[in-house]
Amino acid sequence: MRVNFExxxxxxxxxxxxxxxxxxxxxIRELLDYNIEKKEVQHALFDMExxxxxxxxxxxxxxxxxxxxxxxxxxxxxxxxxxxxxxIMKISGVFLLAKLxxxxxxxxxxxxxxxxx
Amino acid sequence: MRVNFExxxxxxxxxxxxxxxxxxxxxIRELLDYNIEKKEVQHALFDMExxxxxxxxxxxxxxxxxxxxxxxxxxxxxxxxxxxxxxIMKISGVFLLAKLxxxxxxxxxxxxxxxxx
Amino acid sequence: MNDFVHLTFxxxxxxxxxxxxxxxxxxxxxxxxxxxIYEVKTIVSEAVTNCIIHAYEENxxxxxxxxxxxxxxxxxxxxxxxxxxxxxxxxxxxPMYTSKPEKERSGLGFSIMQQFSDDMTVKSGKxxxxxxxxxxxxxxxx
Amino acid sequence: MNDFVHLTFxxxxxxxxxxxxxxxxxxxxxxxxxxxIYEVKTIVSEAVTNCIIHAYEENxxxxxxxxxxxxxxxxxxxxxxxxxxxxxxxxxxxPMYTSKPEKERSGLGFSIMQQFSDDMTVKSGKxxxxxxxxxxxxxxxx
Ligand SMILES: Nc1ncnc2c1ncn2[C@@H]1O[C@H](COP(=O)(O)OP(=O)(O)O)[C@@H](O)[C@H]1O
Ligand SMILES: Nc1ncnc2c1ncn2[C@@H]1O[C@H](COP(=O)(O)OP(=O)(O)O)[C@@H](O)[C@H]1O
Numbered sequence: 001m002r003v004n005f006e007x008x009x010x011x012x013x014x015x016x017x018x019x020x021x022x023x024x025x026x027x028i029r030e031l032l033d034y035n036i037e038k039k040e041v042q043h044a045l046f047d048m049e050x051x052x053x054x055x056x057x058x059x060x061x062x063x064x065x066x067x068x069x070x071x072x073x074x075x076x077x078x079x080x081x082x083x084x085x086x087x088i089m090k091i092s093g094v095f096l097l098a099k100l101x102x103x104x105x106x107x108x109x110x111x112x113x114x115x116x117x
Numbered sequence: 118m119r120v121n122f123e124x125x126x127x128x129x130x131x132x133x134x135x136x137x138x139x140x141x142x143x144x145i146r147e148l149l150d151y152n153i154e155k156k157e158v159q160h161a162l163f164d165m166e167x168x169x170x171x172x173x174x175x176x177x178x179x180x181x182x183x184x185x186x187x188x189x190x191x192x193x194x195x196x197x198x199x200x201x202x203x204x205i206m207k208i209s210g211v212f213l214l215a216k217l218x219x220x221x222x223x224x225x226x227x228x229x230x231x232x233x234x
Numbered sequence: 235m236n237d238f239v240h241l242t243f244x245x246x247x248x249x250x251x252x253x254x255x256x257x258x259x260x261x262x263x264x265x266x267x268x269x270x271i272y273e274v275k276t277i278v279s280e281a282v283t284n285c286i287i288h289a290y291e292e293n294x295x296x297x298x299x300x301x302x303x304x305x306x307x308x309x310x311x312x313x314x315x316x317x318x319x320x321x322x323x324x325x326x327x328x329p330m331y332t333s334k335p336e337k338e339r340s341g342l343g344f345s346i347m348q349q350f351s352d353d354m355t356v357k358s359g360k361x362x363x364x365x366x367x368x369x370x371x372x373x374x375x376x
Numbered sequence: 377m378n379d380f381v382h383l384t385f386x387x388x389x390x391x392x393x394x395x396x397x398x399x400x401x402x403x404x405x406x407x408x409x410x411x412x413i414y415e416v417k418t419i420v421s422e423a424v425t426n427c428i429i430h431a432y433e434e435n436x437x438x439x440x441x442x443x444x445x446x447x448x449x450x451x452x453x454x455x456x457x458x459x460x461x462x463x464x465x466x467x468x469x470x471p472m473y474t475s476k477p478e479k480e481r482s483g484l485g486f487s488i489m490q491q492f493s494d495d496m497t498v499k500s501g502k503x504x505x506x507x508x509x510x511x512x513x514x515x516x517x518x
Contacts, residue, residue: 136396139392200411208491244380
């Protein structure tokens, strides 16, 4: 399995488990959208613990999903970023739109409280 | 470090810690011989735990060291072989000359007792 | 005599992971830091992905060349395709510019390649394919 | 269109580890068993080592080609050098035969390649370089 999903109230935890390159983003995009578009889902939390590589295709994937969540007036968060992934994500400016949390617990609390990024 | 040595009485434990291909066997051959030729050494025990790849160059290296130990009227043993390495070593017939032991303890006891292979 | 490897392969997205692994395996002889390995992988991943998506528009029959060589502590990487080419290189290299927003491209490929390289030159023209030359200094792992 | 990769590299022993890694990275798309990965790595390692030691007698300037392609569940591997060639192929393929016992060669390279392949053909002649073609069925990891 390249992705695991877990729903906590209205927050979808998306645990990505593959290299986020062009090849894999093509394979998982629809699956992500299928889950994000479920009506119970408002916010998304990306758990990047098992992502060992990500390039600009991965950034494209994440920005695309960000837009879907935004359309639902939801928020996006990240946890468990390695230094390398963090570097790529900083280049992308994605942290202007979504927040990096120190733990799942913290992320779940903040996302559901409706706090602004 | 590609190799660790440890002397137990007259048994030299040789812990190999690299792929045993042509490139690495060229790099470690002299170091092995330098240690084997020390006068305290009579037997050799190869610990293969950290060898994740071995091809016929590795077999050549081992047979060459076997000859040096044999010249000292010593014996050679092996421990910690993965299935893959075991397969390659079986093809080589090296087990007609040297024995595979289940543990370091067993190997040390048998090698020093002067038991025949 | 400096070590080199030339690779020629078809424009299949399965080859993206292959070329990353090959690039890091080639760099290994310089005993690179983990960070430099990551950057080398990212550089070739971005460049080869561009060949697949842009140069050949996902036609798997397209041919991609990657050449890597080592000179002292520097790695030279050359990526070439025989695809559609780039009309306006300056525009293409702008951060966030992409000709394929509908494919969710972020337009950051060139920016990332540039940030991770010590030197990068792009040679291209409409219908002439694209060649990218990169130099990257590799720091040794202590 | 079947995926392929052609590699050309110089006869440096540093390239032995590179080519093993590249071969296993290429095979990965077939979702192979750990055992098949090991066997693919061993096949190319033996063949490329022979090019370095025998064909070019450790002259790093020698050029080696490795081509890999996939057809259904089968991997085709082709290894070519432009070195000294083999005079007596039958003798060379005998288990334990080596022309370089002083280099502690075990003479088992060809035997191992053969055991790990489903089909192997060797084409060579004195002064004509050597070509080896291997077919290997890849079992899928469950
Ligand atoms: N190899 C190539 N062949 C043709 N066009 C290319 C190539 N590489 C890049 N381009 C063009 O340059 C633009 C910017 O590339 P890049 O910065 O990597 O962003 P992205 O790949 O996300 O579009 C692409 O959208 C494309 O129009
Ligand atoms: N690429 C090659 N070019 C020239 N001679 C070769 C080549 N490959 C193998 N040979 C010859 O075949 C012999 C047997 O090869 P092999 O079974 O791999 O054993 P080894 O490499 O241990 O000698 C070699 O000793 C050499 O004489």
